[in-house]
């Protein structure tokens with residue numbers, strides 16, 4: 001077993017038979033994804049990607065990663081949303097917990113995921129004495145946050161190494177033929193990698209978007225693609241009764257239809273924090289539209305049991321939890337006997353910390369079900385590259401099916417434009433003059 005799904009702990013809140021009612025619709029949703037004829041069908045390239053991915057580009061990614069590892073102490077990955085969360089999820093969950101301080105040949109830092117001058121200035125300070133490379137990632141090539149960071153970091157690199165050497169240290173991942181970034185890459189001769197037209201940002205971690213930073217961090221991208229390929233076959237069966245991935249999509253929709261409005265992704269390993277961030281964008285951008293959708297949030301236990309635990313146990317009853325549980329930790333630690341036993345913990349002596357973590361999980365699930373929170377379980381035997389590939393594919397496909405069940409287009413994100421229009425208008429971008437006046441009036445009220 002690598003990944004499995006279990007909804008037994010939701011059965012107090014729904015009937016098993018409700019899943020069979022969705023059977024025919026899920027056949028339809030499956031066919032929309034595979035035949036590429038449902039809503040948003042121009043963006044389902046990720047479905048066959050683990051089989052059809054461009055092997056030449058994949059080889060180029062590995063070569064570029066090796067070059068980065070050989071000449072750089074650090075790689076700065078510039079991107080936002082789907083252009084960085086997948087890589088960060090992989091690197092954080094698969095590497096040493098303190099990978100930038102220990103055990104990784106090339107450190108990896110992220111920029112362009114915010115507009116904080118303090119963050120970027122601190123990053124530049126950290127990079128001062130290091131040899132660095134940059135991977136700037138933007139499908140559109142025009143997203144403001146990464147574009148600002150790239151302007152500053154590119155300038156920094158050119159000052160440090162001169163234009164010629166900087167060219168060897170800048171890697172661009174963008175559209176194959178269009179956009180500002182592609183134009184710049186062509187003009188300057190930067191090595192460029194492709195985000196396929198038919199794969200949207202949040203579904204792109206298995207393309208060069210994720211693979212170059214992941215490989216530069218020293219992780220095994222062959223294993224990731226193998227896990228994804230096996231997942232392609234494992235979750236290729238249209239029958240919801242035997243397809244775990246489709247069951248997850250079905251169950252979360254059934255619970256949503258009963259008034260649950262928030263899904264918490266629960267982890268017990270801090271290394272999975274960015275996997276949760278990636279998952280939130282995947283489901284949030286795919287489903288949150290037409291005034292519908294489960295709000296995807298995440299909690300890290302047991303840490304957050306001491307902050308959010310009270311609310312989850314007894315607050316407003318509109319929550320569901322999906323626990324992403326890893327059965328074997330990367331490293332075991334045994335709790336020792338203390339002759340003085342002042343803390344009274346000798347009853348734990350001889351047990352591993354993971355045994356305690358697992359009992360915390362079991363106890364929490366029971367308490368939360370008692371408190372009215374249905375619990376779903378996605379279980380991994382361990383967190384490694386192969387399972388990461390499978391997990392990404394599991395969630396991507398579940399998300400596509402789930403959004404179709406919900407009745408929304410899983411592959412667009414029209415709502416993201418609203419803040420951008422206002423920001424551009426307020427900043428005085430040419431073409432936004434009338435909006436600027438209107439918004440300034442509103443701000444003065």
Ligand SMILES: O=P(O)(O)OC[C@H]1O[C@](O)(CO)[C@@H](O)[C@@H]1O
Nearest residue numbers: 081082083138139140143201416
């Ligand atoms: O890769 P790009 O075009 O810079 O976009 C980055 C992110 O911005 C969005 O377009 C909107 O938030 C996301 O869908 C995407 O992942």
